[in-house]
Amino acid sequence: MMLAEKYLRDAMMPHMWCPGCGHGIILQAVIRAIDKAGLEHDKTVIVSGIGCSSRASGYMNFDTLHTTHGRALPFASGIKMANPDLNVIVLTGDGDALAIGGNHFIHACRRNIDITTVIFNNSIYGMTSGQYSPMTPVGQFATTSPYGNIDRNFDVCELAKSAGATYVARSTAYHAPSMPDLIVKAINNKGFSVVEAVGQCPTYYGRRNKLGSPVDMLNWQKEHAVNVAAAAHLTPEQLADKLIIGELHNSSAPEFTEKYDQLVARLQGRE
Amino acid sequence: MSPTVKLLQGNEACVEGALAAGVKFFAGYPITPSTEIAELLAERLPLVGGRFMQMEDEIASMAAVIGASLTGTKAMTATSGPGFSLKQENLGFAIFTEIPCVVVNVMRGGPSTGLPTSPAQGDVMQARWGTHGDHPVIAVYPASVPEAYELTIKAFNLSEKYRTPVIMLMDEVVGHMREKVELPDVPQIPIEERPRPTVSKENYLPYDNNQGDVPPLANFGDGYHFHVTGLTHDQTGFPTSAPAKAKVLYERLHRKIENNLDDILMWETKDMEDAEIGVLAYGSTARSAARAVSLAREQGIKAGLMRPITIWPFPEKLITQYASQLKSLVVAEMNLGQYVNEVERAAQGQVPIKRVLQANGELIRPDTILQAIMEVK
Amino acid sequence: MGRKFAVAINPKWCKKCGICAAFCPRQVFTHKAGHVPEITAEEKCIGCNQCEQRCPDFAVTVRGKNDESDS
Numbered sequence: 190m191m192l193a194e195k196y197l198r199d200a201m202m203p204h205m206w207c208p209g210c211g212h213g214i215i216l217q218a219v220i221r222a223i224d225k226a227g228l229e230h231d232k233t234v235i236v237s238g239i240g241c242s243s244r245a246s247g248y249m250n251f252d253t254l255h256t257t258h259g260r261a262l263p264f265a266s267g268i269k270m271a272n273p274d275l276n277v278i279v280l281t282g283d284g285d286a287l288a289i290g291g292n293h294f295i296h297a298c299r300r301n302i303d304i305t306t307v308i309f310n311n312s313i314y315g316m317t318s319g320q321y322s323p324m325t326p327v328g329q330f331a332t333t334s335p336y337g338n339i340d341r342n343f344d345v346c347e348l349a350k351s352a353g354a355t356y357v358a359r360s361t362a363y364h365a366p367s368m369p370d371l372i373v374k375a376i377n378n379k380g381f382s383v384v385e386a387v388g389q390c391p392t393y394y395g396r397r398n399k400l401g402s403p404v405d406m407l408n409w410q411k412e413h414a415v416n417v418a419a420a421a422h423l424t425p426e427q428l429a430d431k432l433i434i435g436e437l438h439n440s441s442a443p444e445f446t447e448k449y450d451q452l453v454a455r456l457q458g459r460e
Numbered sequence: 461m462s463p464t465v466k467l468l469q470g471n472e473a474c475v476e477g478a479l480a481a482g483v484k485f486f487a488g489y490p491i492t493p494s495t496e497i498a499e500l501l502a503e504r505l506p507l508v509g510g511r512f513m514q515m516e517d518e519i520a521s522m523a524a525v526i527g528a529s530l531t532g533t534k535a536m537t538a539t540s541g542p543g544f545s546l547k548q549e550n551l552g553f554a555i556f557t558e559i560p561c562v563v564v565n566v567m568r569g570g571p572s573t574g575l576p577t578s579p580a581q582g583d584v585m586q587a588r589w590g591t592h593g594d595h596p597v598i599a600v601y602p603a604s605v606p607e608a609y610e611l612t613i614k615a616f617n618l619s620e621k622y623r624t625p626v627i628m629l630m631d632e633v634v635g636h637m638r639e640k641v642e643l644p645d646v647p648q649i650p651i652e653e654r655p656r657p658t659v660s661k662e663n664y665l666p667y668d669n670n671q672g673d674v675p676p677l678a679n680f681g682d683g684y685h686f687h688v689t690g691l692t693h694d695q696t697g698f699p700t701s702a703p704a705k706a707k708v709l710y711e712r713l714h715r716k717i718e719n720n721l722d723d724i725l726m727w728e729t730k731d732m733e734d735a736e737i738g739v740l741a742y743g744s745t746a747r748s749a750a751r752a753v754s755l756a757r758e759q760g761i762k763a764g765l766m767r768p769i770t771i772w773p774f775p776e777k778l779i780t781q782y783a784s785q786l787k788s789l790v791v792a793e794m795n796l797g798q799y800v801n802e803v804e805r806a807a808q809g810q811v812p813i814k815r816v817l818q819a820n821g822e823l824i825r826p827d828t829i830l831q832a833i834m835e836v837k
Numbered sequence: 838m839g840r841k842f843a844v845a846i847n848p849k850w851c852k853k854c855g856i857c858a859a860f861c862p863r864q865v866f867t868h869k870a871g872h873v874p875e876i877t878a879e880e881k882c883i884g885c886n887q888c889e890q891r892c893p894d895f896a897v898t899v900r901g902k903n904d905e906s907d908s
């Protein structure tokens with residue numbers, strides 16, 4: 190990949206992800222989006238939590254912060270609030286963002302703070318060898334759901350939308366060619382943006398659920414994805430096992446750091 | 461110009477000290493008896509170009525403070541025991557990644573919700589060992605409102621100078637009591653800033669151990685493109701699991717504190733020159749202890765007061781030395797035995813130690829300490 | 838039409854998953870399990886870039902011959 194030279198840390202490559210892991214595909218889309226959006230390199234900060242996916246920050250040649258499990262968003266919020274000129278991008282896993290970090294996630298949505306969050310959703314805790322996550326569908330197998338998962342999963346896009354995020358989109362690793370455009374829009378949205386990037390963990394999720402090779406898992410994504418426009422014509426039953434992809438929500442609302450700036454201006458009589 | 465004299469609470473004095481030190485970011489979550497710090501900074505920070513955030517919990521507050529500090533902003537948070545527990549994981553992260561910040565814990569009785577509005581000194585060991593892993597820590601503890609002002613400035617200074625979080629413990633008495641404080645227009649204490657890189661951006665190493673034990677810290681957003689991780693890292697900031705490199709990091713983290721004890725340890729004594737009975741106490745308990753020492757002296761008893769102001773790192777040498785000179789040592793604290801165990805260890809059996817321990821939500825009264833002095837005289 | 842493309846695989850980064858070969862619409866690659874895919878029909882490449890964009894390892898690069906674009 191030609192952009193690798195500019196945006197990846199050569200000394201850190203090759204990355205630690207397993208062969209065929211979706212995280213690398215999603216990270217590439219993130220990098221293409223950063224390039225496409227024309228973000229100023231020095232003014233862009235990447236923040237991640239803990240998990241296989243959260244290792245992404247270490248590979249990226251930016252100011253990067255690999256934080257604690259689930260806490261990437263509040264770290265990122267501190268960065269953005271202290272220096273609103275910075276572009277802040279959070280890379281996080283489904284467990285990181287929605288289990289241990291679930292509370293931070295809904296509050297970041299609520300604040301509509303100008304951060305772009307890409308959730309690398311592989312439906313499993315990869316780093317700790319395959320326990321179920323809040324995004325593991327019911328009935329699926331994981332080391333901690335050896336008889337099939339009975340714990341209901343989130344639709345993170347619906348969650349983000351109702352909690353106040355102003356841009357929400359979903360894509361899959363299979364749809365890598367179109368994913369960067371969704372991330373560009375997320376970056377350009379002045380507010381809290383969420384892109385759920387459905388990927389694959391062939392090592393734990395794939396193997397335990399007999400989903401085949403990484404190629405098979407990508408084909409599964411292809412077959413189960415329905416574009417948001419097409420989805421509008423389908424019944425809930427038809428959509429039951431589908432992933433609706435594309436831009437799911439795009440609205441505008443006051444952004445947190447701008448509101449704070451306005452407050453400061455008002456206090457100083459500049460308004 | 462002459463200083464402004466104000467009647468302030470300890471919590472308010474802490475805010476004044478933080479502003480004097482140049483705090484520009486606060487993130488917190490309300491909890492008695494620390495809440496005034498958040499409330500006052502919510503009011504003051506936007507007036508001085510700073511920013512305030514009320515987070516969803518204390519975990520997030522600690523995280524936001526570290527994030528803010530990485531942009532080069534002086535940042536702090538304030539809490540009480542239960543919130544202090546929640547901050548611990550990220551506090552460990554800040555110690556390990558060497559990000560300056562100040563964490564105030566105005567202690568209440570506990571564990572759990574405990575006695576929210578009563579004084580206690582139950583978090584003394586939590587301040588030392590609350591986070592996970594092997595690490596040094598700096599914790600300071602004022603005994604008066606003017607000292608809360610000064611120590612907040614010093615806490616920021618230590619944190620910047622040594623690239624480490626500094627904990628300021630207070631108890632509810634110091635936090636809520638009102639005393640006269642002189643607020644100079646320009647702080648009398650010189651304000652320290654973290655060491656900044658002097659090398660080119662390409663050659664910058666965020667944990668450069670050839671730059672002394674406290675490596676310079678660049679700001680996010682200034683083009684250094686550096687990595688900060690809670691994984692064990694080498695001088696490049698990138699993760700490593702090589703035992704030789706891990707050893708270098710862990711030992712440097714300890715050394716940067718332990719080799720600078722002369723600078724870090726603050727300590728006050730009263731009447732210790734000829735003392736035979738030493739009374740060791742910190743925070744508001746030291747006020748009762750000071751009174752007890754005066755009352756003892758009135759009765760011709762050679763008592764003296766030792767008050768650690770920096771409570772961590774532990775002033776081991778000083779205590780070992782005093783222990784060799786004293787006939788008895790009284791240790792008073794508002795818990796059922798925390799710091800006293802450290803004192804006992806440092807005293808090395810050279811002197812009998814009398815414990816005055818109380819955990820009922822009430823201050824230890826001077827006469828209680830005086831009685832202990834009488835018992836050991 | 839007629840544009841020619843150069844396809845390259847960085848063997849130091851490639852983890853041999855075969856995704857590039859599987860999704861190439863023109864069978865430019867030949868992949869044997871456990872091996873770095875070989876580029877056996879570069880002339881058939883249409884520059885769709887799917888192999889590069891789906892490569893989890895940043896190992897595939899498709900360049901237009903005689904131009905600098907990253908497709």
Ligand SMILES: Cc1ncc(C[n+]2csc(CCOP(=O)(O)OP(=O)(O)O)c2C)c(N)n1
Nearest residue numbers: 240241242258282283284285313314315316
């Ligand atoms: C406080 C804390 N609890 C638990 C862990 C262990 N842990 C590390 S990563 C992880 C799950 C990561 O899952 P996810 O965010 O989905 O990322 P993935 O590895 O699947 O990419 C867990 C439970 C931890 N590091 N810290």
Ligand code: SF4
Nearest residue numbers: 206207210241315390
């Ligand atoms: S364990 Fe799963 S998520 Fe982690 S690197 Fe391997 S394939 Fe990817």
